[in-house]
Amino acid sequence: MSNLLEVRNLSLKIGVQEILHDVSVSVPRGGIVAVLGANGVGKTSLMRCISGIYHATGGSILVDGEDITKLKSHEIAERGVLQAPEGRQIFSNMTVLENLVIGGGPLGKQELDHVLSLFPRLEERLKQQAGSMSGGEQQMLCIGRALMRKPKVLLLDEPSLGLAPKLVRFICDLVERIRSEGYSVLLVEQNVKAALRIAGRASVIEGGRIVIEGEADDLARDPRVTDAYLGGHVH
Structure with missing residues (x-):
């Protein structure tokens, strides 16, 4: 390998x-x-x-x-090479979907569907303000945002x-x-x-x-x- x-x-x-x-x-x-x-x-x-x-x-x-x-x-x-940084560093005042779009560059539906398949909880909260989610959910968003660029x-x-x-x-x-x-x-x-x-x-x-x-x-x-x-x- x-x-x-x-x-x-x-x-x-x-x-x-x-x-x-x-x-x-x-x-x-x-x-x-x-x-x-x-x-x-x-x-x-x-x-x-x-x-x-x-x-x-x-x-x-x-x-x-x-x-x-x-x-x-x-x-x-x-x-x-994409990083999910320490402390998550999400955009708190934006929605979950907006975070994924802005973090992932050009939004591809295939990439979004893949991220949401990994994190069903994010799919339930796409319109929710990211800063109002729990720490665990914010970590999912941070990793999902990095994965948007494959x-x-x-x-x-x-x-x-x-x-x-x-x-x-x-x-x-x-x-x-x-x-x-x-x-x-x-x-x-x-x-x-x-x-x-x-x-x-x-x-x-x-x-x-x-x-x-x-x-x-x-x-x-x-x-x-x-x-x-x-x-x-x-x-």
């Missing part, structure tokens, strides 16, 4: 502060790869580099073999943040379904247990560096991971 997204030896400095150092992550076609770690270790900065919000100070980012490291964020989106690579930044356990399971099941439809997913998560359950591979980042990487099943049994993030075990 070839890699659709390759992040190679990526470094990021903001001012004098080194945020990322020599970070390498790859996402195979039709795979889920998780980047794990506590808050403030560089996970979101990595996502912002990939999506073009930040510009790396070293290393390279390739999508489908094309170097996108120096492209602007809209150019990266045009090449099929991305090659879907970047999911903390999709379980602030959600009840039942909704975390729903989001994880949804990410697996998205992958089964052929999408490639890079998942950034503090919820290590949930992420390792659905990812094929995973990397742990601390202080802007990858400190552990490997198959998700192996990391779920690795004492360095279980002791630090999982209370000693995974169910």
Whole structure:
């Protein structure tokens, strides 16, 4: 299975502060790869580099073999890299449908029908103001908006943040379904247990560096991971 997204030896400095150092992550076609770690270790900065919000100070980012490291964020989106950002960042005063239209570019009925098949709850709320929905529903809208452009690579930044356990399971099941439809997913998560359950591979980042990487099943049994993030075990 070839890699659709390759992040190679990526470094990021903001001012004098080194945020990322020599970070390498790859996402195979039709795979889920998780980047794990506590808050403030560089996970979101990595996502912002990939999506073009930040510009790396070293290393390279390739999508489908094309170097996108120096492209602007809209150019990266045009090449099929779409992000569902941390904190959801929906348009609160617009309806659900308006959010999907404005986030997805030219509205295609086929894409809309597909998103609504994944999220029946959004179909029930198409005319509702997005800001009046629950946190879980807003997260569905955030992911659905990214899927409107049929991305090659879907970047999911903390999709379980602030959600009840039942909704975390729903989001994880949804990410697996998205992958089964052929999408490639890079998942950034503090919820290590949930992420390792659905990812094929995973990397742990601390202080802007990858400190552990490997198959998700192996990391779920690795004492360095279980002791630090999982209370000693995974169910």
